[in-house]
Amino acid sequence: MSSLPDNPVIVVGSGLAGLMTALCLAPQPVVVVTRAGLGEESSSQWAQGGIAAALGEDDDAALHAEDTLAAGDGLCDSDAVHAITGAAREAIATLEGFGVVFDRDGQGRLALGLEAAHGRRRIVHAAGDSSGAEILRAMVRAARATPSIHFLEHHSAERLLTTDGRMAGLVVAGQDGERKFIAASRVVLATGGLGGLFQATTNPAGNFGQGIVLAARAGAKLADMEFVQFHPTALAGRTRPLALVSEAVRGEGALLVNDRGERFMSTIAGQELAPRDVVARAISAELATGRRVFLDARQALGERFGARFPAIHTLCRATGVDPARDLIPVSPAAHYHMGGVATDLRGRSSVPGLWAAGEVACTGLHGANRLASNSLLEAAVMGQRVAEDIRRAPVVMPSFHALPSAECAVEDEAVRPIVSRHFGVIRHAAGLYAALEELLPMVEEDGPATQPALVALLIGVFAYQRRESRGGHARSDFPLPQPRSQRQIMTLSEALAAARAILSHPEARSA
Ligand SMILES: Cc1cc2nc3c(=O)[nH]c(=O)nc-3n(C[C@H](O)[C@H](O)[C@H](O)COP(=O)(O)OP(=O)(O)OC[C@H]3O[C@@H](n4cnc5c(N)ncnc54)[C@H](O)[C@@H]3O)c2cc1C
Known part of the structure; x- marks a missing residue:
């Protein structure tokens, strides 16, 4: 602790939002406080599909914004939608600059996948269906090589402290329970989602929304908290968390059927590629009547499944399912939280000195429902924007605080x-x-x-x-x-x- 800089910027969390913020702040001193090892216990690491970015010749940011607004069902903040979808190209270039290697086609152009409710092929992916792992591999490596970034791994942020309503520091606890106070007038929450609150979830099981607790107790405004996205196709089973069978599998033509072989999405607008809430409700309705639900990728992908979706293939095989020959059992699971700490487009919360980025934040991009692959985009773009805003903001010295009683x-x-x-x-x-x-x-x-x-x-x-x-x-x-x-x-x-x-x-x- 003695080696930490005075009044550093503190970034809590080391998923994509946290690492992007820390890297974009360099050479300004930053301390990354993260509950596990760097990049671990993050949803970012598990992302399969990729990042939405309007890069195709038949595409542009306005079309991406249109699809985002349609999925958000009337509750998106239009400024946030246009700002974030419009910044996708730059975000992808920034990630490449930090060493992320995205998949390319035969002509060397970025390969673009299709996902539900996107009108164009615009999902930039890496290492096939291991996009998150590849992105974090590169970001963790870049962060470790950046001398201005200090790490407090295996430490949880426990409490934010304010003086006269503005950020003064935070209390962190190590794995041994030892608590420390760090004086800081600028704190960035990048703590991810809250799926861990649900029995059936695709998120790291321990992430129940700790960032929301920190911000709420500090007096920050929260927005859209009711909007939880249930991924329609988690690999059904009793494990916690549940493995995910990405939308991209349906994007490649896999069909949803019940145990009578009926394709129950065939009469619903958008069919298998309808927005997630529509698909999740249709599957829930089937399950509520006692039926089971499956993804059938046998015709659409067959033997190609393993090459196109190697990670999902391995997960399925671990449960005894061969997607080339078998139906894949699926059920909905809590996957993404659209709501969170209310922020503006600089990532500022309502508490001076407290920023939030990524899934813990609510910019209004997603409205009532997130469009697939817009969340990694938001984490990347808002990480950059938070860093930009902090660089410009005047530095206030925090006034000292005594430790609050132990949690x-x-x-x-x-x-x-x-x-x-x-x-x-x-x-x-x-x-x-x-x-x-x-x-x-x-x-x-x-x-x-x-x-x-x-x-x-x-x-x-x-x-x-x-x-x-x-x-x-x-x-x-x-x-x-x-x-x-x-x-x-x-x-x-x-x-x-x-x-x-x-x-x-x-x-x-x-x-
Ligand atoms: C299985 C899966 C697949 C997905 N696929 C995609 C996809 O293809 N495309 C897409 O756009 N989105 C996808 N998502 C959603 C996307 O991954 C997340 O929304 C995004 O990664 C969130 O990034 P983040 O940096 O905000 O949070 P996270 O990546 O979740 O990182 C949060 C970090 O905060 C740490 N933390 C939490 N609480 C504390 C605390 N109190 N103190 C210290 N550290 C703390 C965690 O350990 C972690 O390091 C997927 C999600 C899942 C679960």
Whole structure:
């Protein structure tokens, strides 16, 4: 610790957003605090499909923006959509500059894949379906070779400290439980998603939204918390997390069938390549009737499956499924969080000195539903933008703080069943009310379940108040979208007040 620079920029998390921010800040001193080893326990490392970027001759950023707005189902922030899709070409070039090797076609041009709800082939990928692993390999290597970046690996950010409402530092805890205070007036949260709150998830199991807890407790505004994207085609099984069978497999022509061999997506607009929420709901409806659901890649890919999707092929084979000959069993799983810490297009949160980038942040790019492969793009573009903004911002010296009392060990097991039962693909008032009834005491008691319960409570309040079905949020009691829908933005104290108000009206169970 003594070797850390004074008042460094602190980046929490070492997925794509965190590493991009740290690298783009060089030679400014940065400390990367990350819970596991550098790049580990990140969704970035597991990404399969790739990064959306309008680079094809038949494509442009305006078409990419159009597809993003359509998937976002009326709730995207149009400025964010145009700014981020418009910055894709530069982001890809920056990643290549850091040593990422993207796949190219026979003529040496970037190979572009097709994914659901994209009107053009525009998914830039690396190492076939191991895009995330290749991107992080290069980014970790570049970061380790950058002398201005210091690392606190195997350390978790536990608490953000503010003085007079602005960032003053953070408390980190090592694996041995030893706690340290780092004075810092500039902190960037890049802590990723919250899929770990759900039993069925494709995210690293330990990521339940710690960045949301940090920001919420510091008083930051949170946006769109109700919008969780369920990936329709996780490899069905009992493991945690579930392996993912990328959309790109459907992009190559694989079909969804039930155990009667019926192609139940054939009558739905967009068919297998409809937006994720549509596909997830259709699969959930099949599963709810007791049927099983499969991906059939036998005709579309057959023996080519292993070459085109080597990682997915290995995952399937590990469960005894040969995609060239067998049907692949699939089910929906919590995959991506559209909501998070509300930021502007510089990545600034509502707390001075606190930025957020990547999945923990909510720029408004995704609206009610993320378009496939837009999240790595957002992480890369916003990492660059946060770095740019920090470089320009005047440096304030943080005023010293005493350590707050120690946090108790965090335990998410009590929260997961509540979240999985009530905040899944289909929600309703009675379930949301019941969940809030269980979660509020956990948040108030300050025990081991408090942190995951706090994230869950935020989802519950936002979901309860959204009396419509839109994008990733589906309510059986409000199956239609409302004509004039708006984004929701709240602080933690506002959400707690809302939860108490809902629970004080027992008739709200059916509201
Ligand atoms: C299986 C899978 C496949 C995907 N495929 C694609 C794809 O093809 N294309 C696409 O665009 N998106 C894809 N996504 C989504 C995309 O990977 C993520 O949205 C994106 O990588 C998020 O990047 P990030 O840097 O914000 O967070 P992450 O990559 O998740 O990194 C978060 C980091 O924060 C650390 N951390 C968390 N809490 C703390 C704490 N309290 N203290 C210290 N460190 C902490 C974590 O350990 C990790 O290092 C996929 C996601 C999954 C799970």
